[in-house]
Amino acid sequence: MTVIRPNSISGITSITAQANEINVFKSDGTLAGLSLNGVNVNTTTGISTYAALNVTGNVSVGGTLTYQDVTNVDAVGLITARAGVNVSGGQLDVGSNIKIGNAGVITATSFVGSGANLTGISAGLSNIVEDTSPQLGGNLYLQGNNILAMNNEKIKFGNTGSLEIFNNGSSSVIKDGGSGALTIQNAASEVNMYNTTDNEYLAQFINGGACKLYHDGSRKFETSTDGIAIPVDGYGVKIGANNDVRLYHETNNWSYLAHYNTSGSLGIESVNDISIRNTSGEKYIYCNEDGRIELYHDNSMKAWTQSWGFQTDGHIIPYGNNTHDLGASNERWRNVYTNDLNLSNEGSSNDVDGTWGDFTIQEGESDLFLINKRNGKKYKFNLTEVS
Numbered sequence: 001m002t003v004i005r006p007n008s009i010s011g012i013t014s015i016t017a018q019a020n021e022i023n024v025f026k027s028d029g030t031l032a033g034l035s036l037n038g039v040n041v042n043t044t045t046g047i048s049t050y051a052a053l054n055v056t057g058n059v060s061v062g063g064t065l066t067y068q069d070v071t072n073v074d075a076v077g078l079i080t081a082r083a084g085v086n087v088s089g090g091q092l093d094v095g096s097n098i099k100i101g102n103a104g105v106i107t108a109t110s111f112v113g114s115g116a117n118l119t120g121i122s123a124g125l126s127n128i129v130e131d132t133s134p135q136l137g138g139n140l141y142l143q144g145n146n147i148l149a150m151n152n153e154k155i156k157f158g159n160t161g162s163l164e165i166f167n168n169g170s171s172s173v174i175k176d177g178g179s180g181a182l183t184i185q186n187a188a189s190e191v192n193m194y195n196t197t198d199n200e201y202l203a204q205f206i207n208g209g210a211c212k213l214y215h216d217g218s219r220k221f222e223t224s225t226d227g228i229a230i231p232v233d234g235y236g237v238k239i240g241a242n243n244d245v246r247l248y249h250e251t252n253n254w255s256y257l258a259h260y261n262t263s264g265s266l267g268i269e270s271v272n273d274i275s276i277r278n279t280s281g282e283k284y285i286y287c288n289e290d291g292r293i294e295l296y297h298d299n300s301m302k303a304w305t306q307s308w309g310f311q312t313d314g315h316i317i318p319y320g321n322n323t324h325d326l327g328a329s330n331e332r333w334r335n336v337y338t339n340d341l342n343l344s345n346e347g348s349s350n351d352v353d354g355t356w357g358d359f360t361i362q363e364g365e366s367d368l369f370l371i372n373k374r375n376g377k378k379y380k381f382n383l384t385e386v387s
Contacts, residue, residue, distance in 0.1 A: 322347055344373070 026032040033048075085092070091101040097109040149155060154166040162178035176182040184191065186207065193202040200217035204210070212222040220236075222229050230236035230249075239245040244261040259266035268274060274287040282299035295303040306324070318324040322345075327333045344358040358373035368381040 024032045087100070087102045089102060091099050093099055099107045101107075149166065151167055151169040154164045157163040158178065160178075162176060163182075164173070164175045164177070166173055166175075174182075186205075189207050191205040191207075193204075194200065195202060195217075201212070201214045201219075203214065204212040206212075210222045210224060212219055214220060218232070220230065220232055222231065233249055233251050235243070235246045235248045237247040239247075240261075242261065244259060244264065245266070246258045246260060247256070248258070249255045257266075270289075273289050274285075275283060276285040277283050283294070283296045283301075285296070286294040288294070292304045292306055294301050341361040342359075343361070345356045346358060347356070349356050360371045360373060362369045362371065368383065370379040370381065372378070
């Protein structure tokens, strides 16, 4: 061991060179630092200061390596930290788009990878991250995969989640619990509904056109510019619990309004008049409100009711007694075919003696008889044979 004692150096007692090291001691016998051209090389208990340090081999630090006010670490190779990297403040920036914060938030422009080694994922649900309130800052790209919600798990929309889409185990449900309307909007030409095999229409809604409803792939109902259309023959419209009333068109170009219940009746009601006409507006039947019923031929009225009554047993009677005529003085019936002829002016009087009578004329084999209903007397007409 060689000891150099440069007493001219203030505070230094000796410099000791032993084996592969050089030690500098203070006058009190403790190790001192060495300053060479402004570079401070201190012992393990002091601080060494370097303007720049270039190490071609390994650097081993047994204590804590502190980067004080370091703005950039330029590492060409691989950095391995045995116990991890602890960021106690701020965030760790990797490149220009990946930021790892000390609060556990990772921000990146995109994430790429299979996800095979991710933890915290429920294998039964196959969700990306179990988070009670996940946030997406951009579009969600499925890249050929699906979003799976199990039975009764809902996808909700709106601030209060009033619109729900889910499957309850047997049916698929779109449920709107809001105060407004559930609206389906489409900027394309049609909105179509198909069966499960996608080969039959259930309904068609044409933008600016018809709404069409189907049964077993056959069109049964549609709207048109004039109203509605039922483009099928047969029982097009059925009304009632037992389909009692039917409006239909047959292949023979006949149209029907029918009633198929023997316990009821088919009624036509109106607060005003009822008119049955042809397509040109010519009348067939016209029913006046609280008035007569008119029958037409070639748009010309041929018969009408005028205070006549019909009994339920088939008899025709006038509306009131001794108030109406059958025919007129200038519009007579050609022939009257009857059995007995009953004549009575009860309630009035004749123009000869002012009395009234009640007679019946009956026919015999060769005679004509007259019976007085008031006194029961019977008479025979005196007939003179002329041929």
